[in-house]
Amino acid sequence: MKNKKWRWGLGGLLGSLLLLFLLDRLFPLPPPPQYSPLVTAADGSVLHAYLNPTQKWRMKTELAEITPALQQAIITKEDRYFRYHFGVNPVAIVQAAGRNLFGTGRTTGASTITMQVARLLEPKERTFSSKLVEMARAVQLEMHYSKAEILQLYLNLVPYGGNIEGVKSAALLYFQQPPDYLSLAQTVTLAIIPNQPRILVLGKNNAKILAERNRWLRAFGRENLFPKQDIEDALAEPLEAQRHAAPTLAPHLARRLVTQYPGQPIIHSTLKRGPQTKAEDLTRNYVRRLHELGIGQAAVLVVNNHTRAVEAYVGSADFLDAAGQGQVDGVRAVRSPGSTLKPFLYGLAMDRGLITPKMKLPDVPANFNGFRPENFDKTCAGEVTVERALVYSLNIPAVRVLNDVGVSALTDKLRQANFRTVARQAPRLGLSTILGGCGATLEELTGLYAALANQGEYAPLKMTQEDGIGSSVLGVGASKTNPKNPIPNTQYPTPNTKNQKPNSKLSNPTSATGVSLLSPAAAFLIGDILSQRIRPDLPVGYENSIRLPKIAWKTGTSYGRRDAWSIGYNKDYTVGVWVGNFSGQGSPALTGTDIATPLLFDLFNTLAYNSPNRWDTPPASLDFRLVCAETGRVPGEHCPDQLIDYYLPGLSTARRCEHQQEALISADGNVSYCRACLPEAGFRRQLFPNPLPEVLAFRESQGLPAQRLPPHNPTCRLVHDTDAPGQALAITSPAANAEYVLSRGEKQELLLSCAAGSEVRQVFWYVNDRFLRAARATERVFFRPPGGAVKISCADDHGRNVDVQVLVEEL
Missing domain, CATH: 1.20.5 (Single alpha-helices involved in coiled-coils or other helix-helix interfaces)
Known part of the structure; x- marks a missing residue:
């Protein structure tokens, strides 16, 4: 039985x-609530909030924000047996039925917190059948969620009048604090309003709310719910509540993240409220002073070098500036980078052993297969050291270095650093790339400089915290019954979801694996050069930045003065600044030195004012050596003046200096001899300068001292031998493979010029293999060419010859 x-x-x-x-x-549970997307700072405070798709402020309250005081106040006031019943309180139902039937006491519906959640999720008319549905839903909710999650749902859905729902929304919009930062008086205030949200309106009915708040505080005191002193302090606290605007810091990053992670109620960014606020204020105030110069926008990015986390993100000077296109995100806008890629190029050349800081490079007019770069100030210095070429941002030496390194070598490295536009443009890019002839963003450039600050190691910038968000049914955390497979909340659609994986962690979509772009030695050398304070790109009034921390920085100005850049770094931060107009309109005053660098200095003074000037020590892979003061190369036989220079052992070129050559000349100095024609007597040894032909030609064209070797013994059999010693011969005009359009009426002519070694006295010009005329090596020859394809040839008095092809069209 x-x-x-x-x-x-x-x-x-x-x-x-x-x-x-x-x-x-x-009868599945109703759909999850649609939360207001929030973007929080690294400390959890709300940076930016959006209305949810139903135009309500419903900000998700996380479990950690539900304080014990809030729990006790809500549970004691709304449902004392919340932690013990299964969604429905049978005792309360019987008591309520008795009061309602016999008319004794206050008429109630015996709703538990869980039943209220069911009603808030699925609003219905207040009828007996609706009450039965609420009860069934309450039991169903208890099957799926823990008590903490149900309480969280309740606090996220309770009304506070108008379009404000949820404790967090009310706390931020009325008290400008998250729920876990509220005082006991403020907490109780928010606990009593949901019962009468239309009568107890914060900011309008504060006196009535204050009386109701104090009544409940005294009731809680009688029940010893809170310490006596806490109750007394709360009763004495005035009610100062009014409606405030929702937080709107970092609008560009907020919009970017909300679009990138649709449906996530809270997105935890890496921004820091202090740096973000200061960067926005500095940028806005600085751009206001530039309006009279025809400059209306700026963008700023601040990166923590130790974590690669973005701590400040300013996409424009004013997001609400419609006339200035303030909603454009300047951090991601593709612009011409100007000269900002030069430090990276020189670092690559150092790693390939091509250059060292003290080595001298030609800085003379040059023709690279039709490309004729010019320095910013339209002048040339003849020869400059690598460090001076970089600090002064000279264009011609940079193009020479890129020509030696190779455009593909540079673009391959930039592709590894996630330069997306460069990766697409790579097949079409040429030597102009290093002068800004490519597309780049402030985000890409700042990430590249952060790699220089981290010994050449690149890693993607982080804008969200990896453990930011988990989503679930109803958006309250993992389900009790199926914690590993929560249903994603997808009520915030975006067109950017084609390749979005559900429930993906909020991290940078690019792989976080580091890539070595430069060696630590090359990165150190570049930083050492860029941190010099004696430089031409110091802005006017830089003396006021005497407490500026030691930084390495580089400026850039795009063609047409449309973009001004200044990017700098120290041990702790990398800061990128772009200034210009989103319309692309240029300004005569727009340069990286005068316009972008002052804002960069202001930002560093704010971020790291008077901080210790910590800097990297030279890595073990770097060493010193003596070099010739004239060329920066390893001293040769005739290098009396020497200085110390860094170099990379085993990599840096060990080619010896030949800036002077010893020649055997006649006693009167009119003839030079080679070993084959050296007389038995009547000669002497003498040192002569031995510059590159193009440098020698430049010096002579500028009227500078340029001593040439006397002509070779005319009776020597080697006088026309192509093996005779000396520098190579090169045609500097016309440009090889160039097209020239000449006017018949104006009788225009072409210029013939060459670069020859110091031993060359005479050259011979040919057009289409027909002799034109003889000329001095430094002489400029003009002639009227025939139409069509033309071959120009030049031969020197040592038997060397060279030719170029050009195309001539007559109009």
Whole structure:
């Protein structure tokens, strides 16, 4: 008999569970609430909030924000047995039924917190059948969620009048604090309003709310819910509440993240409120002073070098500036980078052993297959050291270095640093790339400079915290029944979801694996050069930045003065600044030195004012050596003046200096001899300058001292031998493979000029293999060419010859 009863009981229990399961499947829970997307700072405070798709402020309250005081106040006021019932309180229902039937006491509906959640999720008219549905839904909710999650849902859905729902929304919009930062008086205030949200309106009915708040505080005091002193302090606290605007810091990054992670109620960014606020204020105030110069926008990015986390993100000077296109994100806008890629190029050349800081490079007019770069000030210095070429941002030496390194070598490295536009443009890019002839963003450039600050190691910038968000049914955390497979909240659609994986962690979509772009030695050398304070690109009034921390920085100005850049770094931060107009309109005053660098200095003074000037020490892979003061190369036989220079052992070129050559000349100095024609007597040894032909030609064209070797002994059999010693011969005009359009009426002519070694006295010009005329090596020759394809040839008095092809069209 007992076994039979036991079987009946077990069967009834299983049948009830099966019925509940079937009902749960037939009547699934209502859809999750649609939360207001929030973007928070690294400390959890809200940076930016958006209305949810139904135009309500419903900001998700996280479990950690529900303080014990808030829990106690809500539970004591709304549902004392919340932690013990299964969603419905039978005792409360019987008591309420009795009061309602016999008219004794206050008429109530015996709603538990769980039943209120069910009603808030699925609003219905207040009828008896609706109440039954609420009860069923309450039991269903209890099956799926813990008590903490149900309380969280309740606090996220309770009304506060108008379009404000949820404790967090009310706390931020009325008290400008998150729920876990509220005082006891403020907490109780928010606990009492949901029962009468249309009557107790914060900011309008504060006196009535204050009286109701104090009544409940005294009731809580009688029940010893809170310490006596806390109650007294709360009663004495005035109610100062009014409606405030929702937080709107970092609008560009907020919009970017909300679009990138649709449906996430809270996105935890890496921004820091202090640096973000200061960067926005500095940028806005600085750009106001530039309007009279025709400059209306700026963008700023601040990166923590130790974590690669973005701590400040300013996409424009004013997001609401419609006339200035303030909603454009200047951090991601593709612009011409000007000269900002030069430090990276020189670092690559150092790693390839091509250059060292003290080595001299030609800075003379040059023609690279038709490309004729010019320095910013339209002048040339003849020869400059690598460090001077970089600090002064000279264009011609940079193009020479890129020509030696190779455009593909540079673009391949930039592709590794996630330069997306460069990666697309790579097949079409040429030597002008290093002068800004490519597309780049402030985000890409700042990430590249952060790699220089980290010993050449590149890693993607981080804008969100990796453990930022988990989503679930109803958006309250993982479900009790299926914590590993929560249903994603997808109510915030975006067109950017084609390749979005559900429930992906909020991290940078690019792989976080580091890439070595430069060696630590090359990165150190570039930083050492860029941190010099004696430089031409110091802005006017830089003396006021005497407490500026030691930084390495580089400026850039794009063609047409449309973009001004200044990017700098120290051990702790990398800061990128772009200034210009989103319309692309240039300004005569727009340069990286005068316009972008002052804002960069202001930012560093704010971020790291008077901080210790910590800097990297030279890595073990770097060493010193003596070099010739004239060329920066390893001293040769005739290098009396020497200085110390860094170099990379085993990599840096060990080619010896030949800036002077010893020649055997006649006693009167009119003839030079080679070993084959050296007389037995009547000669002497003398040192002569041995510059590159193009440098020698430049010096002579500028009227500078340029001593040439006397002509070779005319009776020597080697005078026309192509093996005769000396520098190579090169045609500097016309440009190889160039097209020239000449006017018949104006009788225009072409210029012929060459660069020859110091031993060359005379050259011979040919047009289409027909002799034109002889000329001095430094002489400029003009002639009228025939139309069509023209071959120009030049031969020197040592038997060397060179030719170029050009195309001439007559109009």
